[in-house]
Amino acid sequence: MTSPSSPEQPWPVRTVSRKVAEWIGRLGEVWVEGQVAQLSRRGNAATVFLTLRDPAADLSIPVTCPRDVADRPGLELTEGARVVVRARPDYYVARGSFSLRATEIRAVGLGELLARIERIRRLLAAEGLFDAARKRPLPFAPAVVGVITGRESAAERDVLVTARRRWPAVRFTVHNCATQGPTAAESVIAGLRKLDADPAVEVIVIARGGGSVEDLLPFSDEGLVRAIAATRTPVVTAVGHETDTTLVDHVADVRAATPTDAAHRVVPEIGEQRRLVEGLRARARHLLGTRLEQQERWLEQVRSRPVLAEPQRLLAGRADDVSGLRTRATRTLTHRIEVADRDLVHARAQVTALSPAATLERGYAVLQRAGGALVRDPAEVSDDEQLQVRVAGGRLPVRVDRPATGEDGAP
Amino acid sequence: MSSPESAEPTQTYEQAREELADVVRRLEAGGLTLEESLALWERGEQLAEVCQHWLDRARERLAAAAPTD
Numbered sequence: 067m068t069s070p071s072s073p074e075q076p077w078p079v080r081t082v083s084r085k086v087a088e089w090i091g092r093l094g095e096v097w098v099e100g101q102v103a104q105l106s107r108r109g110n111a112a113t114v115f116l117t118l119r120d121p122a123a124d125l126s127i128p129v130t131c132p133r134d135v136a137d138r139p140g141l142e143l144t145e146g147a148r149v150v151v152r153a154r155p156d157y158y159v160a161r162g163s164f165s166l167r168a169t170e171i172r173a174v175g176l177g178e179l180l181a182r183i184e185r186i187r188r189l190l191a192a193e194g195l196f197d198a199a200r201k202r203p204l205p206f207a208p209a210v211v212g213v214i215t216g217r218e219s220a221a222e223r224d225v226l227v228t229a230r231r232r233w234p235a236v237r238f239t240v241h242n243c244a245t246q247g248p249t250a251a252e253s254v255i256a257g258l259r260k261l262d263a264d265p266a267v268e269v270i271v272i273a274r275g276g277g278s279v280e281d282l283l284p285f286s287d288e289g290l291v292r293a294i295a296a297t298r299t300p301v302v303t304a305v306g307h308e309t310d311t312t313l314v315d316h317v318a319d320v321r322a323a324t325p326t327d328a329a330h331r332v333v334p335e336i337g338e339q340r341r342l343v344e345g346l347r348a349r350a351r352h353l354l355g356t357r358l359e360q361q362e363r364w365l366e367q368v369r370s371r372p373v374l375a376e377p378q379r380l381l382a383g384r385a386d387d388v389s390g391l392r393t394r395a396t397r398t399l400t401h402r403i404e405v406a407d408r409d410l411v412h413a414r415a416q417v418t419a420l421s422p423a424a425t426l427e428r429g430y431a432v433l434q435r436a437g438g439a440l441v442r443d444p445a446e447v448s449d450d451e452q453l454q455v456r457v458a459g460g461r462l463p464v465r466v467d468r469p470a471t472g473e474d475g476a477p
Numbered sequence: 478m479s480s481p482e483s484a485e486p487t488q489t490y491e492q493a494r495e496e497l498a499d500v501v502r503r504l505e506a507g508g509l510t511l512e513e514s515l516a517l518w519e520r521g522e523q524l525a526e527v528c529q530h531w532l533d534r535a536r537e538r539l540a541a542a543a544p545t546d
Binding site: 351355361365371373374380384 | 490494497498501504505511514515518521522525528529532535536539542
């Protein structure tokens with residue numbers, strides 16, 4: 067046994083290396099599953115080096131294996147392949163480095179891959195990541211669309227060309243990245259974070275053309291699914307053909323069948339919108355026009371009512387009234403004058419009939435004193451008094467010439 | 478009578494319209510003095526002008542917003 071180390075009695079490096087190597091050597095054999103991230107075969111070297119990566123976490127372990135293990139017939143060891151490795155932890159004392167020494171490598175079969183995806187799907191579904199309530203609505207006409215896709219891929223062209231044709235004003239922020247292989251999921255996640263952090267980007271499209279189940283594997287990566295769930299920006303996925311379903315399709319806010327379909331989902335069709343607006347506009351105009359015409363007709367009808375249109379009629383009746391009264395007044399007065407006239411004629415006749423003229427005509431005379439009084443008795447007059455005699459022919463002055471004897475008036 | 482073209486009427490179309498209808502009703506009912514019915518008729522003319530003004534304005538605005546094609 068070595069005595070414990072202390073500042074006064076430190077261990078030499080070889081002792082530490084030996085102790086670590088011993089401890090690791092006791093760990094024994096382990097079965098481990100991961101993805102081949104790097105693979106290097108150096109010439110005819112007896113040992114093959116590879117890096118085994120955990121697809122859900124950003125960590126990896128170097129693996130060494132004898133050439134015959136790596137080149138076993140039936141095993142097609144390539145970068146990106148999922149493998150199950152039987153290995154023993156090993157500490158290489160010369161460098162102080164840790165690795166796994168593989169004694170057997172098995173490829174993970176397709177059925178097994180799908181079963182694993184299904185397990186992850188159930189796990190995430192149970193967490194509620196795929197719930198309909200989590201789906202966010204897409205903006206109606208986004209100014210900027212973020213696109214994550216392979217460089218110069220058909221998927222990129224489909225999204226850009228189709229979206230521009232539908233809505234020419236749309237702008238894109240494109241993040242090109244690996245869409246297959248061991249780095250794809252991480253690369254897509256990096257793009258997602260970058261676009262999500264850009265406030266101008268209103269919706270993100272993740273697009274990739276069709277491929278084998280293995281090719282599409284990064285899009286069922288647990289880390290990527292969680293990254294999509296964590297975005298603030300709505301995400302549309304268009305991965306593979308319509309029949310391929312990857313886990314990102316479950317978590318996306320909208321799953322498009324193809325990249326072209328994704329473009330249809332994220333931007334409206336401009337012609338259709340123009341027609342819609344035109345239609346609404348025409349309806350509004352028609353409605354207003356009708357209303358206005360109705361009011362104009364009403365006003366016209368009111369203005370043509372006799373009380374407004376012919377104000378002279380207000381006077382007409384009144385003028386008739388006045389002239390009627392006037393006529394009546396004239397007629398009444400005329401009648402009265404005629405009656406008075408007739409009365410006068412009648413009275414005149416009566417006067418004539420009653421006058422003494424007729425008696426005078428018969429030869430009688432009337433004697434009047436100077437004052438006009440009639441003389442009815444000789445005693446009324448004095449001697450030499452001037453009197454007037456009135457006969458039918460006129461007046462005649464006379465003087466009283468009475469003898470003194472006084473034959474008193476006895477004619 | 479005032480010329481409604483010179484200034485914006487203070488009455489809205491609806492106010493003028495309602496009052497105009499009332500004026501016509503009273504004129505048609507009769508039983509007014511000459512002076513009263515003349516004053517009422519003048520008021521009616523004024524109101525009709527206000528209504529016409531608003532309708533003409535509406536028509537103009539509608540025409541101004543018309544598509545150029």
